[in-house]
Amino acid sequence: MKSYQADQNGYYGEFGGAYIPEILHKCVKELQTTYLKVLESEEFKKEFDQLLEDYVGRPSPLYLANRLSTKYGCKIYLKREDLNHTGAHKINNTIGQILLARKMGKTRIIAETGAGQHGVATATVCALMNMACVVYMGKTDVARQHINVQKMKMLGAEVRPVTSGNMTLKDATNEAIRDWCCNPADTYYIIGSTVGPHPYPDMVARLQSVISAEIKKQLLAKEGRDYPDYLIACVGGGSNAAGTIYHYLDNEKVKIVLAEAGGLGIDSGQSAATIQLGKVGILHGTKSLVMQSEDGQIEEPYSISAGLDYPGIGPMHAHLATTGRATILAVNDDEALQAAFELTQLEGIIPALESAHAIGALSKINFKPTDVVVLTLSGRGDKDMDTYIKVMS
């Protein structure tokens, strides 16, 4: 029935699956056979919903952005994930996964992080649940994301700098997988986006789907119908987008627009527009679109936004793009920066650079005055102030 959802083996069309080393087979299999039982149990739902309400601050508001709407000639609502505890949507997922880890009897949590946002969200829930936490982070990123490293340490996590490869996110992910291979019995790996081997993409999408569940209720109250004409979100690995569109995938009246990071331009060689530049390949346990050279070496992506420069994309999104269900727009660094200042000046909201890519997509769409648009503001801009300050000076 739900054609755009994962099938039993975690495939979205030709994308997805679980391509993992032999040694992790048992662990991943255990997760595959457990996750749905737990996520659909009353006990889990009750605790998850309670924490989302009291700890994260959900439901997040659906805010009618009047001045932004006037500018683009339609009705634009912002889904305010930036107001969540820790400043982004990532906490929805880490809370869900740590509850699952505890249920599975795991005592040690590992995670990978690029910009440090997922690392902070993981360290946060580990403090909350009193679990040991190791976060792998490329050495380059450790230097670039000083404050997030200090936050993780203050929260009690051990941050392990990774010195292989380019010392960024993909290398940190490799190292986390290596750790998991060595400690499969007691360790749970919290992946931060809709990527990785099955069941992660589906699991993360389900945990983030609270976003679209809320949008439905909030739109019904505000507009008298529970669906918009457009849904817009930025995509790194794809989790805030997956959460935004989850309950609308099969409603073809809803147009889905995904904004990926164009970097300096898709043809510049300095880009993270994975869907448009990627070719079918396997990265971190899943078959998807991957930025790679002729001989299959992973290419280092580039974007001004640290949360969007991943060389892969979730299998769900690869499928939505190749089937034409979603429209993919590349938004370049300069366009995202301009959009961040525009939102700040029109609405008094300083967005994360990632979210600014979604705002930057607005000028590339021809709206009708009657169109109702919901755009997910995935995070707040505190972490990006250094970049914004450079632009102002």
Ligand SMILES: *Cc1c(COP(=O)(O)O)cnc(C)c1O
């Ligand atoms: C991590 C991050 C993203 C990108 O990740 P997705 O899995 O694609 O959502 C987007 N926005 C913010 C604020 C982030 O922290």
